[in-house]
């Protein structure tokens with residue numbers, strides 16, 4: 001299979017048949033500890049665009065008569081924040097062929113259009129990811145390596161110095177979820193992201209996307225353990 005045979009499409013209809021396959025891929029390739037309920041994800045995508053927040057779901061599908069989902073990506077543009085990638089997943093049979101990287105590029109193009117429609121730029125794309133815990137099996141560790149490989153390939157950096165422990169939205173009883181933050185410069189360059197700006201980016205994400213009171217009662221979920229900086233992914 002070559003990437004030339006793949007089309008990328010934004011899903012805008014809440015009853016688009018491909019959403020059944022997207023849901024399956026979402027629930028079978030992303031661990032429960034990292035997921036939000038499917039209805040939240042699909043609902044945010046099909047919602048009427050809000051002036052200051054545009055959410056997008058983009059699929060990669062093989063060009064055949066019958067829709068054949070290879071992967072998807074979801075993300076938002078928030079006028080008072082910037083670009084955020086929430087989930088990306090590729091069918092295990094289609095991995096290692098550039099679909100994941102192409103989904104990143106498709107999302108960035110879309111978020112840039114959203115930003116430009118509000119007469120703004122897209123300085124960067126931010127996302128978070130859960131590293132494996134010591135009790136996770138080899139599969140989780142291999143997947144983490146694949147993620148890091150993809151993050152590096154798309155030009156992403158790790159935001160070193162800060163760690164966030166997210167609520168576990170699907171199973172609160174299973175405990176909170178440690179997350180690391182990543183950033184890809186888009187309209188700005190890596191050297192534009194100094195410590196203060198990185199701190200504002202992380203805190204803005206937790207306030208505007210996670211809707212946490214990070215300056216108040218949720219403050220203990222965020223831990224700074226070193227000066228914040230963009231670090232190349234090894």
Ligand SMILES: CC(C)(COP(=O)(O)OP(=O)(O)OC[C@H]1O[C@@H](n2cnc3c(N)ncnc32)[C@H](O)[C@@H]1OP(=O)(O)O)[C@@H](O)C(=O)NCCC(=O)NCCS
Pocket residue numbers: 029030086087088089090091094095096097098099100101102129143146147149150153
């Ligand atoms: C992370 C993920 C999206 C990557 O998708 P992908 O389509 O394989 O990504 P790409 O092909 O663009 O890049 C993968 C890189 O890993 C490399 N790789 C090495 N071993 C691999 C393997 N066994 N399988 C897949 N990729 C492998 C590929 O060669 C490629 O690098 P290269 O272009 O330098 O050769 C995919 O593994 C996935 O869906 N994982 C489960 C869901 C997930 O963890 N999502 C991310 C957090 S929300």
